[in-house]
Amino acid sequence: MTDSLNVSVDRRDGLAVIYTEGYINNQGGEEIARAAYKLLDEGFKVLLLNLGGTKIVNSIGISILIEIIEKMIEIEGKLGFCCLTPTIEKTFQIMGLAQYAPLFRDEESAVAQLRG
């Protein structure tokens, strides 16, 4: 795991997956938001955030993720998270993210559910 966040994107038919690797903090969160909003501009309305490469997230990063969720609700899109560490999954549950963006164990089931 690297300390600063690396973001990569996989565009698929009607869905895009954003992969993160590293710390989701202020800078990392902004990187994710940039990637997400760019995908929205490109017309993707279904996004999956694969956090398999992330072990650590702070409150600023969470607040940015909440903003992305709010944006997705606003445009009536879909957003999901997958491959979370137990610590991050618990954090998302407590912070209420899971109420608005489903959490999936793996990418395959996430893609299937979000497309369904």
Place this chain on the structure above:
Amino acid sequence: MTEPAPGPDSQAWTELLGLYRDEAGEATLPDRLLGLWAREHGATAAGLYLQKDGLLCQEAAIGPGLPESLDEASLDAKPGDAKPGDSEPGPFRSLRFPDGRLVYAPGDNAQSYEDAVGDPLTLLLASLIRSCRLRRDLKDQQFQVNFRVVELENLYDVGLAIAATLDLDRLSEEVLLRAVSLLDARRGALYILEDGDDPSQYRLARTFGGEAALSVDADDPDLFSFLAGSDTSPGLLPGATYLLGLPIAVENKPKGLLVVGDKESRRRDVGPFLPSDRRTLALFANQAAIALENARLHREALERERLEREMHLAAEIQRQILPKGAPYVPGYQLVGWNRPARQVGGDYYDLLALPDGRVELVVGDVSGKGIPAALMVSTLHSALRLLLDQAGFGPSLLERMNRHILESSAANKFITMLMAELDPGTGLLRYLNAGHNPGFLVRAGNDRVEELSSSGVPLGLLPNSRYQPRELVVEPGDILCLYSDGITEAESADDEEFGNERLIKLLRKHRGFTLQEVLETIQGAVTRFAVGRPQYDDQTVVLLRRECLTPCPPLPSPRPPIPGRGGT
């Protein structure tokens, strides 16, 4: 008479009231209100902005050109509520409310500023923006409450992790990552105080988010003041602007450091840590202290277990080295006994019947105790058996043994040894004494005691030691006693030594008993003498008596009962 303030027509009011009544209408109310306001006041665009982290952030907007956020200073440098002349010329004008701003782009037929201020719609927008602020405050507070729960859960999880594993690397990472994330730090490091009697350096165990000093002097005055709360940094996280660090201590003894750097905020880059952050970090430092202490205790337990296993193995090896019993020698009784002070010892004895009938008796004492002494005992045993086979009993055996011990042992190690060879037929006993306690031969005929005194220095001390063989004849009824200094130097509670005299007295007094009884008498006497004192040295006794073919000479005194055996 004052003109009534401009406002929406009755149809618009009816529509607005409908939106208020309908819960679903709440979402569209801001846009509808802004639309009405813009129409009434001839604005081409209008937006509601809330103050947040020094910026004006858009909450709702209609019309083109209004940015998501605005710098307040660029709109209006003058404080105060909305009043005439409050706006600046330019693309946007603004009305200041207690909780934010109404920003609008005036059109060609825009109403005057005074009209805008006095409009009931403007008051409704002011009320709306207050509602937005309250909603945002509630959301922020809910976020903070939830994050406090996350913090508690993290501390709980770290506690569970500490209870579940003793992997110090993993626990260090757990503690550091959780501390960094929960304090919104950008960087962090965990240091552990080096082991040793005089630890003086904190060694970097884990780092996150950037470089950290590899080690820190524990006596650095800057470190002391930094841990006490000053801003003076001892260079722990090079490049970090804001640092917070606390010692990891067990029973007030420093064991490590937990340091975080550069607290993040949403709108600004990084800033200083808050007093509450110090308390949170202290909780993690406490968890780290427990983890470190558990790991240390576990390491020690493993080490103890390993040593016990090795000692057990060594004791077993030594048991195999020492004779399991005495060989049968016609016309003689022979017994040997050894009791190490620890699991393994440095005393050695051997009783060996050669094919031609001669009998070798050996008692040795290696300097030191425990495993090192036991290893030398093993060396002595192997070399003795080999040399006895090659060279037979004699000075050359001890001289070669001396060279071997000298070459194969540490400089301060030596062995005292008394070796005797008995011809059972004649009773001739030849012996060599390399610095060992003198053996005693208690004569049956006259009750005199002859000493088998030393004829050379201990083995392994000098390279060219020479040993003079001596001899005597064991007569029927005589008792030969070879022993180690653990017998004669056993100390009582009054620091008195058991001594040669007590041993000789026992031999004389009990020489009418079987040798096994004599041996048990010596064991019991030494044990009772040293009661209350731990056994300091290994104890060894070898006894030999030549049987009488005719009745033995009379005992010097009536046969006394053996203590603890009920008498005979």
